[in-house]
Amino acid sequence: MATNLLELDNLNAFYADSHVLHDVSLALAPGKVLALLGRNGAGKSTCISAIAGFVPPRSGRVLLAGIDLARSTPEQISRAGIGLVPQGRRIFGSLSVRENLLVASRKHTPAGRRCWTCDDVHAMFPRLRERQHQLAASLSGGEQQMLAIGRALMTNPSVLLMDEPSEGLAPQIVREVGDVLEQLKSQIAILLVEQNLGLAMKVADDVVLLNTGRVVFAGSNADFRQQQAQLQSHLGIT
Numbered sequence: 106m107a108t109n110l111l112e113l114d115n116l117n118a119f120y121a122d123s124h125v126l127h128d129v130s131l132a133l134a135p136g137k138v139l140a141l142l143g144r145n146g147a148g149k150s151t152c153i154s155a156i157a158g159f160v161p162p163r164s165g166r167v168l169l170a171g172i173d174l175a176r177s178t179p180e181q182i183s184r185a186g187i188g189l190v191p192q193g194r195r196i197f198g199s200l201s202v203r204e205n206l207l208v209a210s211r212k213h214t215p216a217g218r219r220c221w222t223c224d225d226v227h228a229m230f231p232r233l234r235e236r237q238h239q240l241a242a243s244l245s246g247g248e249q250q251m252l253a254i255g256r257a258l259m260t261n262p263s264v265l266l267m268d269e270p271s272e273g274l275a276p277q278i279v280r281e282v283g284d285v286l287e288q289l290k291s292q293i294a295i296l297l298v299e300q301n302l303g304l305a306m307k308v309a310d311d312v313v314l315l316n317t318g319r320v321v322f323a324g325s326n327a328d329f330r331q332q333q334a335q336l337q338s339h340l341g342i343t
């Protein structure tokens with residue numbers, strides 16, 4: 106069995122006194138996509154924020170290749186190899202497409218991690234090459250999503266956290282996002298939060314289902330499909 110690249114070990118996270126993640130554990134192996142599912146408010150985005158260091162966990166471990174990052178800053182976590190594609194894209198609208206990529210670019214990356222250039226991102230997303238001198242704000246929603254993914258890749262991650270990449274996109278663009286995830290997964294491990302169950306199940310190798318901040322299912326894509334009828338009440342998605 107492949108060694109896990111990212112592991113959450115009994116993670117607990119709070120907003121002030123509000124206990125949102127309860128002993129969340131999960132494991133993501135290299136070259137795999139893990140879909141993190143659950144209804145609105147289940148704690149998926151909090152989980153992503155806890156891994157990325159924006160909501161520091163109060164207890165538990167966030168292990169990247171065996172090193173605990175639970176008490177590291179977002180900058181340290183990014184440099185360690187965890188890239189983030191945030192919910193709502195959060196691209197810099199007043200910068201050009203190319204500038205959005207360059208601000209994320211890393212000069213020094215440890216051996217063993219792929220170093221992404223603008224050309225590499227353009228090869229994956231040819232429309233970003235065509236629009237590289239346009240302001241990012243002028244891109245369509247789908248193009249902005251591609252830019253958000255490209256910007257995260259420019260940090261040379263070994264793990265990509267993606268928070269609802271299909272949100273607000275037309276079905277054709279959602280399919281394109283799915284194709285991109287299929288291409289990326291051979292090179293990188295992906296933790297995917299997704300409300301679009303069709304997309305999640307198309308690309309995911311494994312599934313973790315949260316309900317009120319607790320893991321209620323963890324298993325393979327096939328096991329999830331088999332138990333989906335019983336798990337439906339935890340999903341709240343189509």
Ligand SMILES: Nc1ncnc2c1ncn2[C@@H]1O[C@H](COP(=O)(O)OP(=O)(O)OP(=O)(O)O)[C@@H](O)[C@H]1O
Binds near residue numbers: 125143146149
């Ligand atoms: N900044 C915050 N301050 C206080 N409570 C928050 C904050 N952000 C989220 N919460 C609460 O934490 C819980 C988990 O929210 P979270 O956004 O992680 O869920 P989610 O599964 O990502 O939901 P969605 O699919 O709607 O994005 C919810 O009860 C939410 O109201």
